[in-house]
Amino acid sequence: MIFAPFTGKDNHGRPVTFAAGLLSKEIANSFSWLFNQFVKCMGVALKLIVTDQDLGMKVAIEEVLVNTRHRWCMWYVMNKVADKLPKNMLGSEELKKELNACVWSELIEPDAFEETWHAIMERYGLANNDWFSSMFASRRFWVPAFFREFPMSSLIKTTSMSESQNGFFKRYSKSRSNLIQFYMNYNHTLKTQTSNSAKLEYYDSTKVPILKTKLEIEKHASTIYSGSGYNAIQEEIVFACFFLSCATLGVSTNREIEVYNVKDNDSNSWTMTYSIGDDTYFCRCKKFERLDLLCSHIFCVLKYKFVKLIPEKLRGGRWLKSQFVKPIHGVFCDDQEIHLAADEKKIAFKNLYALFIETTQSIEGNIHQINAFASIIEEGKKLLLG
Structure with a gap:
């Protein structure tokens, strides 16, 4: 079949x-x-x-x-x-x-x-x-x-x-397998796939991205996007940060819209429109529409307008971190101030969670180690909670 x-x-x-x-x-x-x-x-x-x-x-x-x-x-x-x-x-x-x-x-x-x-x-x-x-x-x-x-x-x-x-x-199945064997191999493959995804979420929850600019909007990006999403976004932010790569050449304004002329790193000129009434941005390159990732042209305008946080309408949904992963490069308050220092309780809990995930992933597939680890946790629970 x-x-x-x-x-x-x-x-x-x-x-x-x-x-x-x-x-x-x-x-x-x-x-x-x-x-x-x-x-x-x-x-x-x-x-x-x-x-x-x-x-x-x-x-x-x-x-x-x-x-x-x-x-x-x-x-x-x-x-x-x-x-x-x-x-x-x-x-x-x-x-x-x-x-x-x-x-x-x-x-x-x-x-x-x-x-x-x-x-x-x-x-x-x-x-x-x-x-x-x-x-x-x-x-x-x-x-x-x-x-x-x-x-x-x-x-x-x-x-x-x-x-x-x-x-x-193909690594987990054989062409001559019967349906029962195929079904078991298929489920094992999906578990491996899920485990690989869990590892990436683990990295998102523990790894602190290295910032390349001093823009607060980059710090914000590091807290909301997954690792691969942030890498792509960071490249666009870097382009927007330097005049030789990207620059706002002119702007015209009326009561409803602001129209920006932006030059990119390939010396192409793009029109970026900001609608004041509904707070929306649109760039003619249409990268956001195609990929759900912002282009350097929009970031260039956001920088020009001194916007510190990526507007909610421009965050998309495809590349965001899992809802179970909390930001680690600072907490953003309502007043848009960035607090880079986390308290000791949060750091300790994050380290504990990371240790647990790392251990469970390393013993996956070994029933003896799984049972032993479960016993250790049970004994530790009794010692701590009585």
């Missing part, structure tokens, strides 16, 4: 399997059954699904997941380019460079992509190439320019995450 997992990303950017099915054949009817069962079990359809160019999968998605945005794997499409090019074009580094810049860019609008694509096709004599023409006709399925308005579209643009998980599952 064919193992069909549904793979996404967690708040650390790591792969997570949240559903799976077993199919007898990779045909449209099988995929339709799988998607129907997914919606039935989860109670909601996917917002975005990334697949290869399998026709049966495409038919099933259009039939069952009618409101789901379907995206083709970028790598799968672009990997075919070398096979579809005329032999005299295979060694053209200029064509490769121009095509990649056009296709992979997430910063150009659809009309700009189409104009650039046609120019490349004409320049290199590919306007009548059947494969390139068919890929252009299907551009809404794979080109990033057509996903600029779609939330989280930059999180997953290839099936590499799924392929990685397939390899992960």
Whole structure:
């Protein structure tokens, strides 16, 4: 039977399997059954699904997941380019460079992509190439320019995450296993996945991020984002902090909006709009809409406006720390003052919690050590509490 997992990303950017099915054949009817069962079990359809160019999968998605945005794997499409090019074009580094810049860019609008694509096709004599023409006709399925308005579209643009998980599952299962063995191995794999996620949450609760600027907004970012989320946010803050990387070139204001002209580290100019009435920010690069992460352009304006905390509407939800992880780089009060020193009680409790998590994770899978540790805790409880 064919193992069909549904793979996404967690708040650390790591792969997570949240559903799976077993199919007898990779045909449209099988995929339709799988998607129907997914919606039935989860109670909601996917917002975005990334697949290869399998026709049966495409038919099933259009039939069952009618409101789901379907995206083709970028790598799968672009990997075919070398096979579809005329032999005299295979060694053209200029064509490769121009095509990649056009296709992979997430910063150009659809009309700009189409104009650039046609120019490349004409320049290199590919306007009548059947494969390139068919890929252009299907551009809404794979080109990033057509996903600029779609939330989280930059999180997953290839099936590499799924392929990685397939390899992960193979480490815990065998092709000739019966269903009982497969089910046990599958559960063991999910426990390993959960354990890996718990380790990252443990690091979030104990590791103090190293700040790179003196901006209080960076300190605030370190308290609300997961480790990987903060690393990405920190890079944007650093760009916004230095004039040579990012700068506000001008601002125009009326009663309702403030419009900023911001230069980025690539010397591109972006328009950033702040709506005074509903306290919202919008940048034409649309990184926040695509990734749920703020761009350096918005941070540049926040710095210009002396904003100390990331506004709640700009925090998103994808990359935030788990609700069970408390901030460790200071506590933010209502008056926006930052207290970097924690009291001894909190430090002692945090160290105790970290010791417990570290110990339980290190003895996972050894029943004798687990029982021994449980006995030690029970004896300690009796000594302390009577």
